[in-house]
Amino acid sequence: MKKIFFSALVITSLLSCKTESKVESQVKKDAQAFLDTYTDTFKKLYYQASEAEWAANTKIIEGDTINAYNVQKTGEAYAKFTGSKEVIEKTRAFLESKEELDIVQIRQLEGILYSAANNPEIVTEVVTKRIAAETAQNETLFGFDFKVDGKSVSTGDIDGVLRESNNETERLKNWEASKEVGKKLKGGLENLVSLRNETVQALGYEDYFSYQVSDYGMNRGEMMAEMKKMVQEIWPLYRELHTWARYNLANKYNKEVPEYLPAHWLPNRWGQDWSALVNVEGLDIDAALKDKDPEWIVKEGEDFFVSVGFDPLPKSFYEKSSMYPLPESTGYKKNNHASAWHMDLENDLRCLMSVEPTADYYETIHHELGHIYYYQAYTNPDVPPLLRGGANRGYHEAIGSLLGLAAMQKPFLAAKGLVPVDAKVDETQNLLKEALNYVVFLPFSAGVMSEFENSLYAENLSKDEYNKKWWELAKKYQGMVPPSERGEEFCDAASKTHINNDAAQYYDYAISYILLFQFHDHIAKNILKQDPHATNYFGSKEVGTFLQSILSKGANCDWNDLLKESLGSGMSAKPMLDYFEPLTDYLKEQNKGRVHTLPEKI
DSSP states (O other), X not given: OOOOOOOOOOOOOOOOOHHHHHHHHHHHHHHHHHHHHHHHHHHHHHHHHHHHHHHHHHOBOTTOOHHXXXXXXXXXXXXXXXXXXXXXXXXXXXXXXXXXXXXXXXXXXXHHHHHHTTSOGGGHHHHHHHHHHHHHHHHHXXXXXXXXXXXXXXHHXXXXXXXXXXXXXXXXXXXXXXXXXXXXXXXXXXXXXXXXXXXXHTTTOSOHXXXXXXXXXXXXXXXXXXXXXXXXXXXXXXXXXXXXXXXXXXXXXXOOOOSSEEXXXXXXXXXXXXXXXXXXXXXXXXXXXXXXXXXXXXXHHHHHHHHTTOOOOOHHHHHHOBXXXXXXXXXXXXXXXXXXXXXXXXXXXXXXOOOOSSHHHHHHHHHHHHHHHHHHHHOSTTSOGGGOSOSSHHHHHHHHHHHHHHTTSHHHHHHTTSSOTTOOOOHHHHHHHHHHHHHHHHIIIIIIIHHHHHHHHHSOOOGGGHHHHXXXXXXXXIOEEOSSOOOTTOOGGGGSHHHHHSTTOTHHHHHHXXXXXXXXXXXXXXXXXXXXXXXXXXXXXXXXXXXXXXXXXXXXXXHHHXXXXXXXXXXXXXXXXXXXXXXXXXXXXXXXXXXXXXXXXX
């Protein structure tokens, strides 16, 4: 999905001279007329492009070219308009007089210029090639036929094996099958890196990674320093988790303790989430959900948001979304990666996923509906359509993850009847399970993904070193190695969706995890007056009011200012570290006498 996000700028003092005031008024009037006209055309083209992309993601037929044609044509129309010379020249002219504009106009104009850099008319041929290449890459990725022992399997099947199987041979086959798609994507990725860089360089950006980072009001060096800091702050805890996992998994598979974690031992294709390694007694949510319909899971998510004061979802959400697995007899495939779509920047809201009655999907539906309700909240008269996005991209993911976290805490689950109120829960094991999700994710997101894409776009990483670099980073940051040698015929990084179609933005997720614990800490301690480890947001209108105060502003604010206004501080990992602090002593006790193979500092 195409996204537009806008950085707020500081407006200078307005001129007070009467003559200049008249000029200012005319400039403002002209700028507003331009913005209104631009917005009308933009919304129409955005919707057409969204519809084409939706069709391409929900009905994938091998050999069919109609979806690819429609995506390319609507994408080209969108690109031609947003990147037109006329738009760029007029926008720059208005911004030269920005002291005569109001802050909302400045934000919109800056956003228009930012969007133009992704599609500048002055390199039309490059933009056209990039759109075609992106379409082809997505078709290859989402239409790929994964096979194990010659039998077609879905990514969901593979994920299930990696989460649940104790058969190491079966695990290895499925892990290797999950990476086969990378071979088909490697050449396309190299091409996309070149085309994306060429596109944004036309408007003065050094590279595509720097372009995406600029949306935060930061440069590439500043973002990478922020990512490095995040990993360093959680490293002591991650190091203990890594040691714990090595010994526990070696015992599980009756093998010698490895120096680094074999990738196929872990319950996730990329080793980014290890939470399935722990089953918390008293919190067997899968058992409680196994007889539920997938539709019930979705309604549960909506029920939560309504309980805190949000409006019910529009009828069209259920009519137009694609939220359930396709029947086996269906003659086409769909993208099963969960996502939320704001189709028209108004009220056409949709979710794409394949919900099943599991704990993972129970959490996922609350996460994805967090995005949907964010869309709904900032679709209001105070937020112009061009500013209908998150305060920054990380905010959007933070809100989704926040609601996912809240939906998995025992008091919430007990109130919903999914676990007994008097269930005996090992709180340490529960905290360990959460750490294996949230803490384990940061070395992958802030370390592996961010550094790999930085190397791809900004450091001219050679195609002949894609796989070497990927596994060097996985070893350094995750302490994870492939089960066997992975040469350059593979491109294991490209098996990750975001490398292909949400490029140079994965640090969004790292930022979101820091923000989510800040928001959760504030809600638990200052609104609910509850232990952050045991909260129940359900039915709290105060929680809803707090969330609305953040969500309803969209991108019509400065994200740093909004954070300080909402929480009283800037971005900080302290609430996350405080949350998991009780786990440290337990892990150190568990790891007594064990060898740590990751360095003390990174």
